[in-house]
Amino acid sequence: MAIFKLHLPIVDDIKQKGLKPALLAKVDEGVTRLTAGLGINDIRSVLRGDPAPRPNPRVKPHADGFWFHMRPTYYHNLVTPLYPQFRLGWLSVYFMVFETITGVFLMLFYTPSPLVAFENMLNILSNVPLGLFMRDLHRFGAELMVLAVALHMLRTYLTGNYKKPRQFTWFTGVLLLLMTLGLSFSGYLLPWDQLSLWAVTIGASMVEAIPTPYPLNLLGDQWFGDQYFIGTFVNNLVRGGPQFNDNGLLRWYLLHVLGLPLIAFVFIGVHYYKVVLHGHSLPPEAEKVGEDTAKRVPMDQRTYFMPDIITRELFYVVLVTFLCIFAVTLGGYHAPLEPHAEALITPLHTTAPWYFLWLQGMLKVGDKVFWGLIAPGIIFNTLFVLPYIEVGPSRRYADRRIGLSVGMVVCVTLSMLTFMGTPWYAVSSSADQEIIAEIVPQTHPGPLRATPWDELTVGTYEAKNWEQAPTPGLKGLLEEYEHAVATAQAKDKEGQFKNLENLLIIEEWQDGLKKITVRVTWQDATGERTASQDVFLHRDSNYGG
Amino acid sequence: MTVRVVTGTIILAATMMIVAFIMVNEPNRMTDFESGYKGRSVEAGAALYDTNCKGCHGVQGEGIEGVGPALNARDLFDGRRLSEIGWAGTAYDYVFSSISGGRPRASSAFSTYPQRMPTWSSDFGGPLRPDQVRNLADFVMNWETTAMAQPAETPTPNPNAAGTDLETELPAGDAARGDKLFNGQEGTYGCFGCHSLAAGEVKVGPSLAGIAGTAASRVEGYAAEKYIRESIVSPSAHLVEGFQDLMPKTFAQSMTKQDLADLIAYLMTK
Numbered sequence: 038m039a040i041f042k043l044h045l046p047i048v049d050d051i052k053q054k055g056l057k058p059a060l061l062a063k064v065d066e067g068v069t070r071l072t073a074g075l076g077i078n079d080i081r082s083v084l085r086g087d088p089a090p091r092p093n094p095r096v097k098p099h100a101d102g103f104w105f106h107m108r109p110t111y112y113h114n115l116v117t118p119l120y121p122q123f124r125l126g127w128l129s130v131y132f133m134v135f136e137t138i139t140g141v142f143l144m145l146f147y148t149p150s151p152l153v154a155f156e157n158m159l160n161i162l163s164n165v166p167l168g169l170f171m172r173d174l175h176r177f178g179a180e181l182m183v184l185a186v187a188l189h190m191l192r193t194y195l196t197g198n199y200k201k202p203r204q205f206t207w208f209t210g211v212l213l214l215l216m217t218l219g220l221s222f223s224g225y226l227l228p229w230d231q232l233s234l235w236a237v238t239i240g241a242s243m244v245e246a247i248p249t250p251y252p253l254n255l256l257g258d259q260w261f262g263d264q265y266f267i268g269t270f271v272n273n274l275v276r277g278g279p280q281f282n283d284n285g286l287l288r289w290y291l292l293h294v295l296g297l298p299l300i301a302f303v304f305i306g307v308h309y310y311k312v313v314l315h316g317h318s319l320p321p322e323a324e325k326v327g328e329d330t331a332k333r334v335p336m337d338q339r340t341y342f343m344p345d346i347i348t349r350e351l352f353y354v355v356l357v358t359f360l361c362i363f364a365v366t367l368g369g370y371h372a373p374l375e376p377h378a379e380a381l382i383t384p385l386h387t388t389a390p391w392y393f394l395w396l397q398g399m400l401k402v403g404d405k406v407f408w409g410l411i412a413p414g415i416i417f418n419t420l421f422v423l424p425y426i427e428v429g430p431s432r433r434y435a436d437r438r439i440g441l442s443v444g445m446v447v448c449v450t451l452s453m454l455t456f457m458g459t460p461w462y463a464v465s466s467s468a469d470q471e472i473i474a475e476i477v478p479q480t481h482p483g484p485l486r487a488t489p490w491d492e493l494t495v496g497t498y499e500a501k502n503w504e505q506a507p508t509p510g511l512k513g514l515l516e517e518y519e520h521a522v523a524t525a526q527a528k529d530k531e532g533q534f535k536n537l538e539n540l541l542i543i544e545e546w547q548d549g550l551k552k553i554t555v556r557v558t559w560q561d562a563t564g565e566r567t568a569s570q571d572v573f574l575h576r577d578s579n580y581g582g
Numbered sequence: 583m584t585v586r587v588v589t590g591t592i593i594l595a596a597t598m599m600i601v602a603f604i605m606v607n608e609p610n611r612m613t614d615f616e617s618g619y620k621g622r623s624v625e626a627g628a629a630l631y632d633t634n635c636k637g638c639h640g641v642q643g644e645g646i647e648g649v650g651p652a653l654n655a656r657d658l659f660d661g662r663r664l665s666e667i668g669w670a671g672t673a674y675d676y677v678f679s680s681i682s683g684g685r686p687r688a689s690s691a692f693s694t695y696p697q698r699m700p701t702w703s704s705d706f707g708g709p710l711r712p713d714q715v716r717n718l719a720d721f722v723m724n725w726e727t728t729a730m731a732q733p734a735e736t737p738t739p740n741p742n743a744a745g746t747d748l749e750t751e752l753p754a755g756d757a758a759r760g761d762k763l764f765n766g767q768e769g770t771y772g773c774f775g776c777h778s779l780a781a782g783e784v785k786v787g788p789s790l791a792g793i794a795g796t797a798a799s800r801v802e803g804y805a806a807e808k809y810i811r812e813s814i815v816s817p818s819a820h821l822v823e824g825f826q827d828l829m830p831k832t833f834a835q836s837m838t839k840q841d842l843a844d845l846i847a848y849l850m851t852k
Contacts, residue, residue, distance in 0.1 A: 086583035156713065163615045166608045348583060352590040359597045366600055376626070377713055546642070548727040550624055573628035578621030579614070 073102030075343075083344040095343040109313055111339040112346060113331065116317040121196050124353065125189035126312070129213075130305060131357060132182035136220075139175040140294065142167075147227070149290035151283050154229035155377045162374070173365035176372035179221050181361070183392045186217045190420075194444055197432030198318050202329065204424035206311040209304050211420045216301040218392065223293035225390060226286065232480065234281060234378035235387040237289075239397065241281075243409040245272040280380055321432035375480060384479040385470060386460035394458030395451045401462065468525035468534040469557045469568040475521035476514075476541075476555050477572050482580035484517045485553060490576050493543050493551055500539035515541060518555075535560040549576040620720065627721025630714055634702070643725055648832045651695055653677075654725040656732040673726075678719040682706060696818065696831040744842040746815045746834045748808055752843040760848025763841055771837065773845070776829070779852060787829060788822045794850045810846050 050059040069076045074097030075083070082090075089095055098105035116122060146165055147157045161168035190210060193199055199207035226237045247268035277285030316331030324330045340346065364370045389397045399408040427440060434441060456462060466474075477485050492510030500522055503515030522539050542554040556569035631643075638650030645652030657663045659673055669676050682703035702708040703715045710718070762768040766775075776786035783789050797806035797813075801820060804812075812819050814837070817829035833842075 084587055086587075152712075159619060163612050163619060166612070167604065169611065169615070170604055344583065348586050348590075352586045355590045355594045355597065359593045362597055362600055366604060377711070546628065547624075547721075547724050549621075550628060550724060552628070571629065571632060573625040575621030575624045577617045578625055579618035 073098045073105065084348065086344050086348070089341065089343075095341065099342070105342075107309065107313070108342055108346075109316075111334060111341045112317060113319060113334045114338040114340055115319050115323050116331075117340045117346070117349075121192070121320040122317070123188070123192055125185055125192055127350070127353065128185040128357070129182065129189055129217075130309075131354065132178050132185060133301065133305065135178045135358075135361070136175060136182060137298065139171050139178060142171045143175055144294060149227070149287050151229055151281075151286055151378070154227065154286065158228045158230070158374055169371070170365060173370060173372050174361055175224075177361055177365055177370055179224060180391075183217055183221050186214050187392070190214055191444075191448070195434075195441065196318075196321055197437060197440075199424040199427075200430075200432055201424070201428070203311065203315050203318065206308060206315065207424045208421060209308040209311065211417070212304050213301060213308060214420075215417065216297050216304065220293060220297045220301065221392070222390065223289045223297065226281075226289045227293065228374060229286065229378045231375040231378055231382070231384055232373060234380065235384060236389055237281070239387065239389050240393070241272060241275050243396075243400070243405065244268060244275060246405040246409055247271055248406060281378075318432075321434060326431040326433065326436070373481070382479070385466060385474040386480065388459060391455070394456075395454035396458070398454035398457030398459075398462070401457055467568075468529050468536075469559060469566075471525045471528075472518075472521045472539070472557050473555050473568060473570045475524075476518055477570055484514055485555070485572060486574065486578070486580040488514045490551070490574060490578075493553065493574065495543050495545050495551070498541045498543075500541065522557075537565070546573065550574070623717045623720040624724050626714070627717035627719070627724075630710070630718050631721055634710075635718070638697070643722070648694060648830060649697060650699075653722050654729050656729045656734060659726045659729050660734065674719060674723055677722045678715060681710075681715050681718050681722075682708070682712070684708070694832060694835045696816070742838040742840070743835050744815050744833065744837040744839055748812055748815075750839070752811075752846075753840050755843035755845075755847025755850075757844070757847040757851050760844035760846070763845055764848055769841060771833070771841070771845075788825055790849060790852055793852050797849075806850065807846050810849050811842065814842060814845065 047059065047063060050062065053059070054062070065076045065078075068080070072080070074094055076094075079094050083095065096110055099108065099110045100106065143161065146161050146168065148154065158172075161172055193207065193210065222237070222240065226233045245268045273279070275285065275288070277283065277288060315329070316334075318329065318331045388394065396409070396413060399412055402408050429437065429440070431437065475483070477483055488510040492508035494507045494511060496507075498506060498511065498515055500515050500518040503512055503519055506512040506515050518539060518541060522536055526534060526536060536557070536559045538556075538558040540554070540556040540558075542556065544552045544554075546552040551574050553572045553574060554569055555572070556567060558565065558567045560566070631639075638646060639653050640646050640650070643653035645655070652658075658677075661673070664671075664673060664676055671679075680699060682701070683706050684701035685699040700708065702710045702718075704711055759768065763771055764773045766772050778785050778789045779791055781789060781791035783791075793810065794806055797809040798804075800809050809820070815834040817831055817833075818827050821827055837845075
């Protein structure tokens with residue numbers, strides 16, 4: 038009597054059918070289980086675009102499988118072309134996954150501590166195979182993700198899809214927009230370079246303005262130290278102290294890799310669940326006012342997920358991945374990395390990330406509390422409640438003239454505010470500093486560092502004599518110098534700034550090292566004055582150019 | 583549909599080719615980045631040197647006599663300076679740790695530089711971050727090529743130098759010659775520039791009128807000659823109340839034993 042009997046069915050199969058057919062049948066069985074219903078031949082027929090056999094095995098994964106049950110079995114023919122959706126929601130999810138993959142790679146080589154974070158960056162760039170590539174992809178994907186999410190919201194607004202019954206879908210969408218902005222912004226701080234520190238400082242200093250509300254303010258100084266009790270508290274919370282420190286960095290890091298992604302993934306689930314529940318809404322002009330026919334798709338107007346949508350999505354995955362990889366390699370996009378964070382050195386023109394420039398523009402308009410806190414608060418709260426207060430029944434463009442006009446006005450205002458957020462608008466710094474920053478900026482290499490090292494011939498040169506410079510590189514550099522002087526003088530309308538002399542002094546300093554002094558001399562009400570900046574350039578430093 | 587599948591496959595192949603191309607190039611790229619970054623580190627170090635170090639070590643690392651030793655000198659790189667102080671590590675380590683931790687005590691091997699080197703790394707309470715100290719060390723090490731091109735000869739230390747050791751035997755002193763040395767008629771010590779011999783008159787340093795008497799009572803267990811000798815070769819050892827430590831610290835090296843003996847003999851007559 039056997040106390041243990043081992044039975045391998047595959048052995049019987051091989052005996053019966055022969056080795057190859059038996060193994061193939063086994064593989065086919067495995068694939069069928071994995072796809073919850075599609076065998077190898079079914080998959081091949083999907084990819085070939087064959088008409089579905091009857092009974093249709095392609096419906097089974099949607100009923101039995103986890104991944105496919107999330108996707109509709111078929112779409113309305115009217116929502117599958119580029120219009121009205123432009124694939125923006127799909128792109129947002131794509132980038133979320135893309136960022137997770139590249140982000141996990143970077144996480145392997147990163148420690149959230151001010152002592153080593155910047156060194157980790159250098160290590161990723163110099164010592165990790167594909168480190169630069171992954172970092173560039175992560176950053177590039179992040180920019181595109183913000184863009185995709187913002188455009189997705191704009192498109193939803195324009196086609197009126199936030200209206201009943203999809204109010205809550207919109208609500209979670211606004212939440213996801215905030216998560217996206219938060220993810221992108223929190224990622225800014227992590228490299229611990231000058232860009233990180235100062236971009237995030239702008240953001241953090243805004244929360245510092247939160248005033249203590251009534252009636253807490255009546256308790257007075259002896260309780261809370263100063264009038265910005267809550268502001269100071271929140272500021273300490275986000276920075277880890279009065280200055281950004283290791284605690285602050287750890288908080289932003291955990292928010293970036295854990296907190297925000299967790300919330301975002303949960304709400305992507307809710308968001309997409311609602312999308313499928315209510316159906317992808319048809320173009321506004323395709324249905325009668327007040328009707329929602331998205332869930333009732335006539336038999337003859339169906340585009341099935343398999344084979345059409347799935348091959349299309351696979352194609353998009355390949356295409357978008359290719360474009361991203363192309364951008365960071367042959368396209369030459371590289372994530373910036375500035376010098377190590379330095380709380381004592383403020384770069385001349387500090388700007389927030391581009392998607393927050395409108396906020397920085399608003400801060401230039403006036404009061405920090407109103408324009409930095411109350412106004413953005415109103416904007417985002419309005420977005421949240423929009424579908425509940427804008428209840429006009431029609432989604433048609435012709436019936437929504439006011440709504441669409443408001444949308445356009447908001448877009449134009451945001452563009453203007455974005456411009457106002459840039460250093461070109463209403464930033465007053467002295468002309469001499471502007472000239473010097475033009476030649477040797479603190480935030481990026483700039484023309485001097487990009488000039489070929491060998492062409493920086495030792496000597497003293499004056500900007501206005503640029504044509505006599507001995508080398509082409511130096512000639513171009515001095516011409517830019519002269520141009521910067523002209524621009525600064527044109528800006529100075531009151532004629533305070535009488536430029537006298539603009540020198541560029543190049544000295545041999547060490548083996549392979551030159552010292553370059555940019556010296557601007559001018560005359561103002563107080564007499565003759567000089568500003569100068571020393572820059573050291575090494576033969577190997579390779580700033581590109 | 584077929585178009586999608588075929589184009590998709592082609593694009594996928596193209597993507598994989600790009601990634602493979604990057605992969606192959608990675609070692610070169612990483613090497614380039616490393617040398618580029620080293621260059622930028624030297625630049626950053628040069629700027630830091632300019633603000634923090636040139637005051638004592640000279641604008642171009644040539645050193646300032648009596649304040650800070652030369653850093654662009656051959657002996658730092660060819661191992662001589664390291665072996666003199668018994669340093670077992672590399673020159674880079676020596677430079678890096680000297681900047682980081684400073685020198686708690688003036689090095690006995692360099693009695694011409696009695697000042698102590700301050701601590702620079704924030705690890706030890708200094709003002710610079712460790713990466714900035716690395717930048718500085720990279721900058722200092724960048725002098726190696728030019729320094730090693732200097733002639734290798736060692737300047738022979740003066741065997742007749744007075745030295746800071748108070749126990750070495752001095753030759754017999756000649757007070758008359760000491761008078762000339764003190765008043766600048768011989769030698770270049772220029773004592774009279776700061777020290778008056780009139781009672782109570784203060785030029786820069788204390789008056790030396792009656793020094794033979796006061797010197798004996800200044801430090802317990804010190805004879806007057808010993809006190810005067812120490813005050814010349816190690817001026818910081820004992821300061822007269824109300825005076826700053828301004829006397830040059832170079833006499834231990836620049837003064838011969840005979841000159842020292844003569845000066846002491848002369849001062850003992852005052």
